[in-house]
Amino acid sequence: MNQYDVVVIGGGAAGLSAALVLSRARRKVLVVDAGSPRNAPAAHMHGYLSRDGMPPAELLAAGRREVTSYGGDILDGTVTNLVAAGDGFTALLAGGQRISARRVLVTTGLRDELPDIPGLRDQWARDVLCTARTVTATRSATVGSASSAALPARSGTRRSCGNGQTT
């Protein structure tokens, strides 16, 4: 069984950033990543300084290169269980592998729960966006909770459908 200082569960932007700092500090680090970042459906990312317009997968590939250049390890896989063991933890992977580490960092991100509207999932990150910033001159609707849905409706979109609040 491998022994690490830190096992990072989740290799998105957060996990890779943490692993980069830890590996630069000469910690023995492993990132285990299931490969489903939240923004996977998006063709490009925006608002990330110096990387505006970059495909999200390119950012993660660059992050992986930076982590490994400092000696960090990356493993494609899914952690299914985590148990306290001695002074540290043992992470159990879907394939049966066991990883031992003194510390664990969980950076598994968020998962979007889309409403059950026909066609919406297929259009997620295409015609259906998580931000209205780039929608200025077209008719659009906003779906979400009352507070979050009202914001883009006020800032120029036509209609908001959040928990019965229509603007």
Ligand SMILES: Cc1cc2nc3c(=O)[nH]c(=O)nc-3n(C[C@H](O)[C@H](O)[C@H](O)COP(=O)(O)OP(=O)(O)OC[C@H]3O[C@@H](n4cnc5c(N)ncnc54)[C@H](O)[C@@H]3O)c2cc1C
């Ligand atoms: C459609 C869309 C477009 C977006 N566009 C932008 C944008 O333009 N600019 C911007 O700044 N932000 C954007 N975001 C937000 C951005 O996606 C998140 O801020 C970012 O992905 C968060 O990074 P993270 O590392 O926390 O999580 P994630 O990127 O979700 O990464 C988490 C990783 O953990 C892995 N994981 C989960 N469970 C396990 C497990 N048990 N074992 C191993 N690995 C596991 C997942 O597979 C995933 O690879 C967008 C989001 C969406 C939904």
